[in-house]
Amino acid sequence: MTLRGKLFGVGVGPGDPELMTLKAARVLATAPVTAFFSKRGKTGHARSIANDFLNPKTNEIRLHYPFTTEMDLKDPRYQTEMIRFYDVCAEQLESQLLDGKDVAVLCEGDPFFYGSFMYIFDRLRSSFVVEVIPGVTGMSACWTRAMQPITHGDDVLVVLPATLPEEALVERLIGADAAVFMKVGRNLAKIRSALIRSGLLDRAFCIEQGSMPNERISRMIDKTDDDAGYFTIVLVPGRQRQR
Numbered sequence: 001m002t003l004r005g006k007l008f009g010v011g012v013g014p015g016d017p018e019l020m021t022l023k024a025a026r027v028l029a030t031a032p033v034t035a036f037f038s039k040r041g042k043t044g045h046a047r048s049i050a051n052d053f054l055n056p057k058t059n060e061i062r063l064h065y066p067f068t069t070e071m072d073l074k075d076p077r078y079q080t081e082m083i084r085f086y087d088v089c090a091e092q093l094e095s096q097l098l099d100g101k102d103v104a105v106l107c108e109g110d111p112f113f114y115g116s117f118m119y120i121f122d123r124l125r126s127s128f129v130v131e132v133i134p135g136v137t138g139m140s141a142c143w144t145r146a147m148q149p150i151t152h153g154d155d156v157l158v159v160l161p162a163t164l165p166e167e168a169l170v171e172r173l174i175g176a177d178a179a180v181f182m183k184v185g186r187n188l189a190k191i192r193s194a195l196i197r198s199g200l201l202d203r204a205f206c207i208e209q210g211s212m213p214n215e216r217i218s219r220m221i222d223k224t225d226d227d228a229g230y231f232t233i234v235l236v237p238g239r240q241r242q243r
C-alpha cells in the first residue's frame, strides 16, 4: 500500500525572500510537488518569492484563478465558480497525495490570514496529514517598512478588508486605536472617504508592494491619486504613547 503524502501550507512571507522562515525554506528544498495560485499568464507572487528555494526537481502545479478582479464579488457566479475552482484544485492535489507525494502549497504572507490555501485546507484536512508553516504577514512588513509601530499598551487594532461597503468600514473604525485595510486595489477612494469621516486621514499611510523592490510608502494626505495595485495596505498606527 502506498503511504499518503503530507500536505504543507507554506507561508513564504510578504515579498522580500529574506523574510521567509528557515522552516519554509527547508520544506521547499525537498518537496516533490509544489503548487501555487496565480492569475493566468502571471508567475504568481508566492512563486516569485520562493523562486530560489524550490527543489530543482519539484513538479510544479499551477492553479490558475478563473478570474481575479474581473468579476464583482457580489455576482452570484463568483461564489459558484470559485467553489468549483477550489474543488478542482483540491482534486488535483489529492491525486498527488494519494500517490504518496508530499505537496507544498505556496502562500504569500501567512497561509491562515486571508490566504487561498485555506480553501484547500478545508477540503483535504480530514483525509490527509497537514502541516501549516506560518509566514510574516503583509501588514507586518508594511508597518515595519513604514517605521510605524502599530500598537502600544492596550491599543485595539482592527483589520478591515477594503472590499466591505464604506458604511461598514466607518462603523468598524469606531473605537479602534489602530487599523489595517487589506485588499486595497480599486478601493482606495472608498478607504480615503471612510478615513476622512472617521477623522483619521492625517494619521494614515499607504504602502504599496511592501518589502518588494518596487515598494512605495506615502502618507495618505500626500497621496494625490487613488490609484493602487493589488499589493497595497493602508494603515493607521495606534496612539504612539510614550512611557
Ligand SMILES: C[S@@+](CC[C@H](N)C(=O)[O-])C[C@H]1O[C@@H](n2cnc3c(N)ncnc32)[C@H](O)[C@@H]1O
Residues within 6 Å of the ligand: 014, 015, 107, 108, 109, 110, 111, 113, 114, 115, 116, 136, 137, 138, 139, 141, 142, 181, 182, 183, 184, 185, 207, 208, 209, 210, 211, 212, 230, 231, 232, 233
Ligand atoms: C488575499 S490577501 C493575502 C494576505 C496574506 N496571506 C498575508 O498574510 O498578508 C492579499 C492582500 O494582502 C495585502 N498584502 C499582502 N502582502 C502585501 C505586501 N507585501 N505589500 C502590500 N500589501 C500586501 C494586500 O492588501 C493584498 O490585497
